[in-house]
Amino acid sequence: MAVELKMPALSPTMEEGTLAKWLVKEGDTVKSGDILAEIETDKATMEFEAVDEGTISKIVVPEGTDGVKVGEVIALIAGEDEPAEAPVGDAKPAAEQKPAAPEAKPEKAPPAPEGGGEPAPHQMETAARELVASASRSPEEPEVPAGTELVKQTVREALRDAMAEEMRADDTVFVMGEEVAQYQGAYKVTQGLLDEFGDKRVIDTPITEYGFAGIGTGAAMGGLKPIVEFMTFNFAMQAIDHIVNSAAKTNYMSGGQMRCPVVFRGPNGAAARVGAQHSQNYGPWYAAVPGLIVVAPYSAADAKGLLKAAIRSPDPVVFLENELLYGQSFEVPKLDDYVLPIGKARIAREGGDVTLVSYSIGVGVALDAAAKLAEEGIEAEVIDLRTLRPLDKATVLESLKKTNRMVVVEEGWPVCSIASEIMATAMEDGFDDLDAPVLRVTNEDVPLPYAANLEKAALIKAEDVVAAAKKVSYR
């Protein structure tokens, strides 16, 4: 009986890699722990070891193959040690069999995966993949003068370029945080900055978000322009005192004598299979605070143009990125100095029937839903808020005036959310334009679970947006 060896996922977000080298050949006997192959990703080279014993019966993917998808069968092992009690006729995973343990917890049978088919084995299941797919299906064009050359760039590269350009232009700008220098950033957003700017301007810090948020705040008061990177905003809750109680109030409490031009940036919101403590959206938290600018871009062009604006801002800025978007490519204008206005939403898609308001990764979901709605004859207008504070109410209300129906899409919890704020705005300032109550599509009101099916059930989905848009359209 053959055991299929599949392309492993070396990290939760890995989609594909290069099978650099086979260290075994067909006919070789391998045992648990033997190194079978070397696999490369853009992040690292890893050795791939055998877990099971047997003989390599076939090498399916030859060495030197690029772009091998996670979960693809790369070799077959003829097993010699399969336990006799396991009546599997092929390489079907154990999970497909009846539960072995009678005390297995779920009372009901788990729901079948969507679409009826089995998920590709060994490709890590995650609802995050669907969120990213929404983004990749929904390209949006940047707003630039006609004739501007556009180049494809990932959000990661756009953010890096924004920082590099501002650091070149202004030697008071520096970046600090955990792993930003030697490691090139936990998510490689600061790639190359240490080489160009040296370790006095790209500074690895001790592990204390509370500490270096305060250091950044102090350095900003001392005349520098710090970019403080949080490995994720989930780790920055301990830093919130400096952000809210100090940075946001420096100008006000000094009677206008002092400024705190600091940028706090890093990934925010859910990522792929990282569970309850690493999957939270802090947009509503920071957007509640007077004195803070809060930016949450979706596309690479917006990420670049708004980060440059944030670095130049004399006010403290919380700049919320999204790990799942880092690797997504968008068109970015090739301009020497592409800076966008803070506090200005943009129409990501025009339409006259219903307004979908969102920000960050929710924009991809909204655009995806808009494409589906178009197939049913409903033209949705999609608004990307881009900045959460100050909130561009005018653009939202203008669109509402046109469509008279609105759905807010937010990858975050429903209670006291940006969605709540948009709904209040529609109620206070757009009441006469409403033909239906505003609805919101948000994550479930629970900590984000790790298991793939629960994660999927908890996160926003384009189909839910479609359903909500039809509901407010009475269709």
Added chain:
Amino acid sequence: MTSEEPRRNLRPLSLHVPEPRFRPGDPVDFADFDRGRAGAVPRPDPDVSPEAIREVAYSLVRVLDDEGQAVGPWNPRLAPERLIGMLRHMALTRAYDDRMYRAQRQGKTSFYMKSTGEEATSVAAAYALDRDDMCFPSYRQQGLLIARDWPLVDMMNQVYSNRGDRLKGRQMPIMYSARAAGFFSISGNLATQYPQAVGWAMASASKGDTRIAAAWCGEGSTAEGDFHSALTFASVYRAPVVLNVINNQWAISSFSGFAGAEATTFAARAIGYGIAGLRVDGNDALAVHAATEWAADRARDGHGPTLIEHFTYRAEGHSTSDDPSKYRSAEERSKWPLGDPIARLKQHLITIGAWDEERQAAMDREVAEEVRAAAKEAEQNGILGEGLHFPFSTMFEDVFEEMPWHLEEQLGEMTEEWKASGR
């Protein structure tokens, strides 16, 4: 700033940024590392005042010498059977780590973290604590659970997030939680367990209970505010707690200098707080046992907390997402001046005539087989990507003690949707 311009005729200030000694490709030489002589550090009684043992915070408590003899006042004088038990639990921990690491490479789980080279800091500590003392571990103390004979299958079920996962698919792999093993839920946010351990210990003292608490964090995490708050409270209220710092030299790619190691030791952090500080050879299971036992006795007798720095080396990457060859010299591991904890305890047992190579080889086969059998069993419950192991209704449970009306409503709506969609 009163003036925007630096004053003339004064030397400009400069900023110091720590830099590790060895980077990838560098030859490694630890010849100037002073590990001290085994048996040389004096062992005061556990009721000693913290200021009387300041020197221990700058020394290295070592029991096993290069010949494999247990020497000096810190020798815990354990029976050979107990030493063999420790050796086996360390070997089991290593075998478990190897298996689960490879399982991640096979796509059976999304994430894993090994404790290779640091097994003594968990296993020997667990042996020195009472079984019902409460542990507040960081994410690299799987050895505590294993030393307390917690079932490997249960741990693997969590790592695989399968239908046997006692955490119901809610936590990332390796973030175990085992109340019955006195093992608090692992948190992904660093050092939060430190003040919590002190709080637990204060509660235990306040209730007149007999159990003490122990916490673990990495040297990198000592930079966190939580660490310092914990030490302040532990000192003020003389909390019955053992606070362990696992100084494995690397916090992902940041070497210990970024947590302050260029200037002082981590054990010496205790001194300013008026806490007893011990610095021990973390690859010497007997030294770890002796220091933990000393600290536990001190706590039980009402003399308060102890901070123990375990000087060790993270032999592998931070996690399955890390590639240490990008930032440190591969030679560091083989040149590490304090050796490997399993090899050293094995050498000691052979030296005293309680063990031999044949028994070692047999034990290695046994633990590998035990891990393998456990993995087969756990995989019957499912692995990553092979299952929708918990019905979505479980997502709404345990958010609160009782499910509030709005979550009941959500659950109802979701159930209707599933039914309506024909799934």
